[in-house]
Amino acid sequence: MPKRICVTGASGLAGRAVVADLLEHGYEVLATDVVPPSPQLPARWSRPDLTYTQADLTDYGDAFEVIAGVDAVAHLAAIPAPSIFTPARTLNVNNAVNSNVFLAAAQAGVERVVWASSETTLGLDFGPGNLPWYLPLDEDHYPRPTSTYSLSKVLGESMAEHVSAWSGIPFVALRFSNVIDPARYGEFPAFEEAPESRLFNAFGYIDVRDAASSVRLGLEAEVTGARSYVIANRDTVMSRSTAALIEEFFPGVEVRRELGEHESLFSTERAHVELGFEPRHGWRDA
Ligand SMILES: NC(=O)c1ccc[n+]([C@@H]2O[C@H](COP(=O)([O-])OP(=O)(O)OC[C@H]3O[C@@H](n4cnc5c(N)ncnc54)[C@H](O)[C@@H]3O)[C@@H](O)[C@H]2O)c1
Structure with a gap:
């Protein structure tokens, strides 16, 4: 019997890719979102392994309904960035969505919750007045929320830790870097002329297919308790070298190991070792 996975935020950028990836790998998917299914999802009536239910996860009844069974x-639903809504709304909606999904998962007794945390928990936005503590950024460069969005992810990770301890269910938090649709790779060479535009997240990104x-991998790996993982590509979004970026934008910041020519300022070592994560798609190949 293929495993049944509830994918929340299934109409969104990452959710669509997760649904496609899980279907491709033999899972059954119950896709859910507060907005109707994206036209980019396979038509649900055309395949028996995909169903769609519209649900508002700020409502506990809706959350339990889509998760039971x-x-x-795979929980991707959220207000996905600061500055879309007011700071308080971002915090309150994301907290409600996360607590409802986590508690419904515990009540329903599912085997695992994998969910989208964020690179923002590591201290973004970086800039001259907000330098990293050290480089490369790893899971221990935490917690450093600077917005109610990143605070909602830090609180989510804290909730996950406790709900996991109460329920025994493993919770896997993926601290995604900026999720990029490959259709946007044409924009990347222009970053070289305006590096400040990518300083906020230390020039990182993650291809949406690798995020998926x-x-x-988070659903399949041997994980117990609540674990968090930085998920980023192995390179930066920039043409100039990583050493040149550090010299110009992060002067005086401790660099803890030697970095390759274009190596990312995010370390994904933990995800590589514990989940078997290996990014396969990058803008330099596109
Ligand atoms: N996009 C990025 O660069 C990025 C980076 C780090 C983390 N993340 C996280 O990854 C996840 C997915 O992000 P995305 O870029 O695909 O965003 P997205 O906005 O494309 O998708 C999020 C989806 O969540 C749904 N949603 C919002 N509120 C809901 C509610 N109350 N009930 C049910 N569904 C609701 C939205 O309708 C949307 O389809 C989010 O949790 C986001 O915080 C995104």
Whole structure:
């Protein structure tokens, strides 16, 4: 029997890729979102392994309804950035969505929750007045929220830790870097002329297809308790070298190991070792 996975935020950028990746790998998917299914999803009536339910996860009843009966949850639904809504709304909506999904997962007794945390928990936005403590950024460069969005992710990770301890369910938090659709790679060479535009997240990114595979690996890996993982590509978005970026934008910041020519300022070592994560798509190949 293929495993049934509830994918929340399934109409969104990452959610669509997660649904496609899970279907491709033989899972059954119950896709859910507060907005109707994206036209980019396979038509649900055309395949028996995909169903769609519209649900507002700020409502506990909706959350329990979509989660009861699945084997595991891939939770991507959220207000996905600061400055879309007011700071308080971002915090309150994301907290409600996360607590409802986590508690419903515990009540339903699912096997696993994999969910989208964020690179913002590591201290973004970086700039001259907000330098990293050290480089490369790893899971221990935490917690450093600077917005109610990143605070909602830090609180989510804290909730996950406790709900996991109460329920025994493993919770896998994926601290995604900026999720990029490959259709946007044409914009990348222009960053060289305006590096300040990518300073906020230390020039990182994650291809949406690799973000999706990290969710699947999070569902499959041997993990106990609540674990968090930085998920980023292995290179930066910039043409100039990583050493040149550090010299210009992060002067005086401790660099803890030697970095390759274009190596990312995010370390994904933990995800590589514990989840088997290996990014396969990058803008330099596009
Ligand atoms: N996009 C990025 O660069 C990025 C980076 C780090 C982390 N993340 C996280 O990854 C996840 C997915 O982000 P995305 O870029 O795909 O965003 P997105 O906005 O494309 O998708 C999020 C989806 O969540 C749904 N949603 C919002 N509120 C809901 C509610 N109350 N009930 C049900 N569904 C609701 C939205 O309708 C949307 O389809 C989010 O949790 C986001 O915080 C994104």
